[in-house]
Amino acid sequence: MKLVTAVIKPYQLDAVKEALQTLGVAGMTVSEVQGYGRQKGHTEVYRGAEYTVEFLPKIRIEVVTDELEVEKVVDNIVAAARTGKIGDGKVWVTEVSEVVRVRTGERGIDAL
Amino acid sequence: MKLVTAVIKPYQLDAVKEALQTLGVAGMTVSEVQGYGRQKGHTEVYRGAEYTVEFLPKIRIEVVTDELEVEKVVDNIVAAARTGKIGDGKVWVTEVSEVVRVRTGERGIDAL
Amino acid sequence: MKLVTAVIKPYQLDAVKEALQTLGVAGMTVSEVQGYGRQKGHTEVYRGAEYTVEFLPKIRIEVVTDELEVEKVVDNIVAAARTGKIGDGKVWVTEVSEVVRVRTGERGIDAL
Ligand SMILES: Nc1ncnc2c1ncn2[C@@H]1O[C@H](COP(=O)(O)OP(=O)(O)OP(=O)(O)O)[C@@H](O)[C@H]1O
């Protein structure tokens, strides 16, 4: 099994959620984070003054998924999160050695 | 070493924390997340109107632990988090290749 | 590629961010967490009364990085986060099998 982590623009969360539901992804975990990527902080004008925004609000999405589904999950997140502007996000994949559904104690693929 | 990640119901945090302390787990990291599992959003009545709750508040717990302890850590989290109702949570395990205690610079098992 | 996760004292975030920028790290994700380590909760006096602080506010930093850079990233985080007092933090490293830059679809090292 695999864990797909995506850090995306907050406004793209609904699109990503719908893409994952259409794909039949059974669960996901979402949290609020702050991030910067290659543009780092950008300069913004707010009430006439210039501010350097160092961190920008982003949303992190985590999906534990079957190895066989992982490419589809990544591709669908990337397609749904993309606006074409800098800061669209980053997706990474790590290996998961065990999963358990707490209510039933099921393990492995059955727990997804 | 292993990283155990658990997404549980907020009300079960105290039970899980106590179970881990009883086990002698030396540290944990907790954060607020939103999630959905297989029931996805459920319909809720609030002040007479019906709302579809898409994401439910959950707590994520992370524990870095010795390979030899990981099964006990998982089993104790699952037992303490379980209420028997849907949405009780999900636990997953990933491999950790290095750990450092910042204060001392200790690495590996000694850093736990 | 590797994912470096660090849980540090909130006041050390600026120092860690600067150390990583100096190193040329292109991106990072930051979130607010609560944690305890080996000292567990400590007793604190607040407005004349004693409280047991169970969880302390910490900052989690995540950096996806090239395998060749990971030791430097870890060492620089540890050096910048250290104050010498208990609770300075924990850093751990996990394996990343894939990374994608959402805007361009680039994968692997090119996506960092
Ligand atoms: N190397 C990284 N490690 C951890 N998180 C990262 C990394 N790079 C980016 N992120 C997270 O992803 C968010 C979005 O990154 P971003 O899309 O700006 O990446 P980028 O490589 O700079 O691409 P772009 O050129 O399109 O801006 C960042 O705000 C940060 O939270």
Ligand SMILES: Nc1ncnc2c1ncn2[C@@H]1O[C@H](COP(=O)(O)OP(=O)(O)OP(=O)(O)O)[C@@H](O)[C@H]1O
């Ligand atoms: N595949 C998944 N990937 C990431 N997070 C998940 C996944 N499945 C569940 N979660 C997280 O765990 C929380 C609890 O999941 P939940 O207990 O509802 O799982 P479930 O498989 O639907 O089991 P149940 O049938 O008992 O409801 C979710 O709200 C979500 O935050």
Ligand SMILES: Nc1ncnc2c1ncn2[C@@H]1O[C@H](COP(=O)(O)OP(=O)(O)OP(=O)(O)O)[C@@H](O)[C@H]1O
């Ligand atoms: N085993 C662990 N698993 C997950 N998170 C941990 C673990 N140990 C510590 N942490 C996180 O790191 C934070 C800082 O830990 P801390 O520096 O207190 O570690 P420690 O081993 O107790 O070292 P010290 O003796 O210097 O206090 C904790 O508040 C917690 O959020």
Ligand SMILES: [Mg+2]
């Ligand atoms: Mg960027």
Ligand SMILES: [Mg+2]
């Ligand atoms: Mg469910």
Ligand SMILES: [Mg+2]
């Ligand atoms: Mg400690």
